[in-house]
Amino acid sequence: MAALKHMLSLGWDEVRETQDRDSMPTLTVDLERLHEALEVLKRDCGFETVTLVTAIDHSPSEPRFELVHQLLSIQNNERLRLCCALRGDHPNAPSCTDLWPGATYMERECWDMFGIQFDGHENLRRLLMPEAYGHHPLRKEFPHQGIEPDRLYREWNRERIQRAEAKTSQEGAGR
Amino acid sequence: MGSLKEATTRDDESGFMATRVNELLNWGRKNSLWPMPLGLSCCGIELMAMIGPKFDIARFGAEAARFSPRQCDVMIVAGTLTWKMAEAARTIYDQMPDPKWVIAMGVCSSSGGMYDSYAVVQGVDSILPVDIYVPGCPPRPDALIDAIMKLQRKIERENPLRRVLEGPQELDESGTGRLDVPANSMVETHSMGTYRTDSGLRKDQYTGRSREKN
Numbered sequence: 070m071a072a073l074k075h076m077l078s079l080g081w082d083e084v085r086e087t088q089d090r091d092s093m094p095t096l097t098v099d100l101e102r103l104h105e106a107l108e109v110l111k112r113d114c115g116f117e118t119v120t121l122v123t124a125i126d127h128s129p130s131e132p133r134f135e136l137v138h139q140l141l142s143i144q145n146n147e148r149l150r151l152c153c154a155l156r157g158d159h160p161n162a163p164s165c166t167d168l169w170p171g172a173t174y175m176e177r178e179c180w181d182m183f184g185i186q187f188d189g190h191e192n193l194r195r196l197l198m199p200e201a202y203g204h205h206p207l208r209k210e211f212p213h214q215g216i217e218p219d220r221l222y223r224e225w226n227r228e229r230i231q232r233a234e235a236k237t238s239q240e241g242a243g244r
Numbered sequence: 245m246g247s248l249k250e251a252t253t254r255d256d257e258s259g260f261m262a263t264r265v266n267e268l269l270n271w272g273r274k275n276s277l278w279p280m281p282l283g284l285s286c287c288g289i290e291l292m293a294m295i296g297p298k299f300d301i302a303r304f305g306a307e308a309a310r311f312s313p314r315q316c317d318v319m320i321v322a323g324t325l326t327w328k329m330a331e332a333a334r335t336i337y338d339q340m341p342d343p344k345w346v347i348a349m350g351v352c353s354s355s356g357g358m359y360d361s362y363a364v365v366q367g368v369d370s371i372l373p374v375d376i377y378v379p380g381c382p383p384r385p386d387a388l389i390d391a392i393m394k395l396q397r398k399i400e401r402e403n404p405l406r407r408v409l410e411g412p413q414e415l416d417e418s419g420t421g422r423l424d425v426p427a428n429s430m431v432e433t434h435s436m437g438t439y440r441t442d443s444g445l446r447k448d449q450y451t452g453r454s455r456e457k458n
Binding site: 214215218229 | 327328330331334338360361362363365370371
């Protein structure tokens with residue numbers, strides 16, 4: 070593969086190519102050089118698009134998370150997957166939004182669903198779940214029926230009823 | 245009510261009809277239901293079909309769908325309600341003027357359906373007082389018309405004068421103040437896409453074949 074050859078020529082000895090069942094060429098890099106690798110792939114190998122940023126939870130094995138970037142080169146009609154192991158239950162990873170601004174939402178979703186912090190992301194808020202939700206639903210320890218899924222609604226509802234009661238008592242005092 | 249023609253065409257001292265106030269009010273209410281279409285997923289498509297000319301809900305006086313809750317009195321929750329959307333749905337319901345009713349359309353809004361999930365409300369009756377549940381995924385427009393007709397029958401049994409004569413009722417849990425007809429009081433299932441012949445046989449609406457169980 071051209072991208073792997075180029076990276077080896079630059080002295081990336083630790084890059085490994087693995088064979089996936091879907092036959093997409095897959096490289097594995099260390100976390101420390103992940104951002105550098107993405108930069109090389111974009112600059113030298115023509116991968117001008119990132120199509121997916123997501124993660125896999127391999128709990129309970131360690132390293133627990135695997136961060137996955139899937140890249141597309143339109144000029145070479147080529148796709149590439151870049152995997153990177155993350156250690157710990159609350160890992161950090163470098164953001165690639167400086168290379169591909171389109172990765173913003175995918176990294177937000179990844180933070181929302183897995184709890185992976187992306188360093189250098191300008192606006193790392195939750196994408197799907199409410200901001201005060203407090204859990205990361207795609208983690209292995211998360212039950213599929215959720216942990217108190219109605220908590221935020223109940224809090225909102227309590228405030229709503231209190232507001233209505235305060236308004237009613239105010240109107241009663243005015244009369 | 246007596247004969248409308250007789251009451252309006254005689255030219256002596258008549259020109260009035262005798263009826264009961266409750267019946268008159270209920271007659272007006274049930275034949276001018278204005279739906280609030282809360283189309284949340286695929287059920288919304290069937291809801292649109294029901295309002296459109298082919299199924300023509302105007303035959304039951306309920307074609308005036310309005311997108312402002314201030315102008316509506318029956319809220320049709322059509323589709324999957326998520327907890328994130330629940331606050332908006334409850335706000336819309338609160339903004340509707342009394343009297344108001346709720347139809348839970350489809351299994352998602354009735355019970356959560358196949359979404360046994362952290363994100364989906366397991367039945368909108370946990371946040372709204374539901375009057376009619378419509379099964380189906382999604383239900384046919386016929387089923388929703390059936391729900392409208394059942395709602396009309398339910399409205400016939402209400403007692404709107406009670407609020408006038410006895411003052412404001414103690415609010416029920418939902419805050420709608422309709423204790424005269426408890427929510428969930430009329431849960432019925434029905435056979436979709438069938439009609440009954442004069443001899444009482446149930447037949448398929450489209451093929452005309454008998455659908456009686458042997």
